[in-house]
Amino acid sequence: MKNLFKRLPTFSADYSGVCNAIQHMRCLIILHGQGGCIGGVSTCDDFEKEKNEERILFTKISEIDTVTGNDRKILNQIVLDSQEIEHDFIVIAGSPIPMLIGTDWKAWVRELEEATGKPVIAMNTKGFLTYEEGEKAVFLELEKKFSKPAKKENRVNIIGDTCLSGWTEDRRTNLKSNLQRQYDKVISWNDNAGIDELQKMCSASINIVASVSALPTVRKLEEDYGVPYMIAEEELKEIKGMEVFNKTGSILLVGEQVIMNQYRKQFRKNGYTGRISVCNFFEMNPEWMEEGDCRLEGEDDYIKYLKEQEGYEYIVGDSLLEQFGGYQKEFINVPQIALSGRLLNDR
Template identity: 70%
Template sequence: MKNLFKRLPTFSADYSGVCNAIQHMRCLIILHGQGGCIGEVEKRQFFWNWKKIFQTGKKENRVNIIGDTCLSGWTEDRRTNLKSNLQRQYDKVISWNDNAGIEELQKMCSASINIVASVSALPTVRKLEEDYGVPYMIAEEELKEIKGMEVFNKTGSILLVGEQVIMNQYRKQFRKNGYTGRISVCNFFEMNLEWMEEGDCRLEGEDDYIKYLKEQGGYEYIVGDPLLEQFGGYQKEFINVPQIALSGRLLNDR
């Protein structure tokens, strides 16, 4: 049975919220599904009455950043760095996540380009390109080094578990820094087939993750949420990089 979790908690459940509810209500909390977790919120926001929101006009030297949410792995520092770099090229940089009011949303179709910060942004940017001719590109922000990666053997195999855009960027940086071993990316949430390499995998559940590790013969190093360390599959090191959509905020000390 797919998506049956026996050792992992229900995804997108903020531990602090669940603990608070249990403490005050003294009851058993059952979480059903993860609708609205990764991507669904943005898709609903965009496709709901979108034709009445947008105002067509002449193109402006502006850029929209879409998908830079905390659930997709975007921290405030990461978002600030991306915006600072884009402000060198564009007069206005608008992030849906932190400063986009209704007036800015109405002008989205007049942007020069859209920046895809996570896979969840794809339906939106594709629709904007199709209907308004606004091109899009993947966010390529230089990410901070993963704590603990100094132990990595540059010829060793690495598995990166997390949001596809960010993990693909880490893979790119590893290769730029001289890593020549096998580097794979997998995620429990949405992945775009066009951005996947051989060995990458969209996981359907924890059994799928265990099966994937066995099929791949394991990895020397795994980078992922600390909840995944219990499943093994690594020969040398497991590097904790919390994924807020998986373990919530209580395990996220980054």
């Protein structure tokens, strides 16, 4: 019963991860399914969709088309839409309905590439996994589709700086500004990247890992093309309210591992000597974990973890976690969109 949530909402699904990971690229995004899954993406998870809203389309497959397997109608509509919307390539994300009716994604890719003349990627997402699995999968597919040997240049790729992984526009801008002092060209995959930029991914001097979701892709690029990688190190703004922290007190940071590890590093740099732990409801890289860190499977895991650790003086995390207690002095709200969604954090 560990996946039964009584107080937390459903986490962002894998197809939300796909849509968020590529929403700023010069691509046409098709989310294939009925209204329920689509509403979760557009209403709860798609925190920045207003910037490229015209490039995200929902098929909203009808019941009769679902039962009869009428793919032709949808494929024709995608071809028509592709003629009206400027884009470099097409990415299609699945949902539970395509899985249930056995949509032939390879056939979709073949027919759409022939009809549009553009590269097409089909993601067999089902909605049963969490967002980071979708992000990991689409980054790998982009590497598979567009990577090729290239002459090395003084450039850098930033991969994984998505809003579901905790990256705001300000954070992206600051990271890019810092890197631009060292490199001639800084390409963020989350900042209007197109085919030209993606086809030159292997010419980079280094890749920057902005979230755990980027790890499989940067490791593949290092193995196949010799492009090294490093973890993003961006000077984060101080957490509002941390001025009350006792520098010898214990702190629990709940959120995406790359960002929370950076906060932990900054705390220690600023003289904090107490126990500082990081945990997350989504994937964590064991190599980046310290003693006391924990990957959480659900809310029961979180409650158990707090009891085992005998609580913390301060907890930093999404406001929905405050109800579970476990802190002795202060709870500091740092929104995690993949946990609570845009509606709560718009307040």
